[in-house]
Amino acid sequence: MSHEPLRDPPRLLDASSTDPLLRDALRVVRTDTPELASLNALADGVQHAISNPGVTTTVASATGGSALKLVLAAVVACAGMYGAYRLATATAERAAPRDIEAPPAAPPVAIDRPHTATTARPTLDQPTAPVPTHVPTEEPRDPGREPLAPSPTRLLPLAPAPVTRVHTTIPHRERARPKLAQPEAAAEASRDEQVTTRQESKRGEDEVTLLESAQRMLQDNPQGALERLSEHRERFPSGAFAQEREALYIDALQRVGRTGEARSRARAFLESWPQSPHRARIQRLIDGE
């Protein structure tokens, strides 16, 4: 290629002949940078999709355009699984209180669904956890620990903190999925799927199971839930479920009667995650539910 006369022309932004309006627009567009919170949300979303083992092998060998489609399909599938996964954890549980006006309506079915199997098989899921940070708090023990005296020491590290992440992407996908009312068989299958997914990803499992256990405790033992959430915060300070954790925490605070604290955290929540899917519910808390 010897196109000597071909030189990059001045860009429209730099050319004096360009309409000033167009030049301004180009300048603005070129420097349009998302907030750090959005970028964190993006990174979170990517990390989640990646840590789902379903996609990995498919994509690793993919090449070219058609492979890209394969990749996208896998990504969608992955996001779907993940959607169901989270559905079972944070969102589905929150969705009910969001839809129904009554604040204490934490539907036990939705919450328990992902974990009935696990609960029935004590300690099976976490026998050989090699992660050094693994704290001895197994799921199966939760049901037995209902009535508890408050132990405020555990709550301290959970300050609203410099949380700057926003989950915009994943919840978006969740919305695209049918949320509740899975047929029994499908529910069973997805439960199995979830269980294997969890077994495959130890770290993810710990993070999610702990959160789930807090969710299950929320209604009957909000104090216990607070403790779980504090533990979660300690173990996964920059985990991907910070938003769900905080939403649950605020809910639990409200339930144990610490409404002032609940409200101030709710405000911090909205500042940190202005686009959160939990926004409506948290906002209701502030508005004086």
Next chain:
Amino acid sequence: MFRVPWPMTALAMSEYEPETSAELSATAQAVVRVDERAFRQLVIEHGPHVRRLVRSLGIGESELDDVCQETFIVVHRRLHTFEGRSALRTWLFGIALRVASDYRSKAYRRREQPTELLPELQHGATAEHALERKQAWSLIESLIAPLSEERRQVFVLYEIAELSMPEIATLLACPLQTAYSRLHAAREHVERAMAALRRKEQGR
């Protein structure tokens, strides 16, 4: 620019089976964690560029996050194929182009609503800036929307993403001369459309 041992990234994050991951030594786990952080850094560093590109390729506000996410997922999967023959950003753009293009065609098939109607959630002092951005984007979009995808890509890569023409030609796998003529045609259209807009404004 940030450097990571990419082969290690590929190995640690793509090839470890989840089951074996449970058996990793503490050191190997630490490596995986470092890799996760490194990749996260990559996303945060290059996210804005990818986002701008994807948006200027016609992806609406509401799908922007999804497309960016998918782009980086693909990036992650294909990191091991990055040979450093182009700048990392150019390579990322190549993936973003394909993901966006795929997404757009799917969107057309789904007959998606134009997403510009969805107002951006903004608050306080940023509102004015947000409005300015919104107007700028919508002006650009209205000017380049009629372009063919090929012309639009060249225009956007040159005028917004600020790649050089040879880079663009490489990225789009077309002769340099072709890239130039696409740019020329695109600019001609944009300038004409802009002039028409002005006339319309004055006619009011």
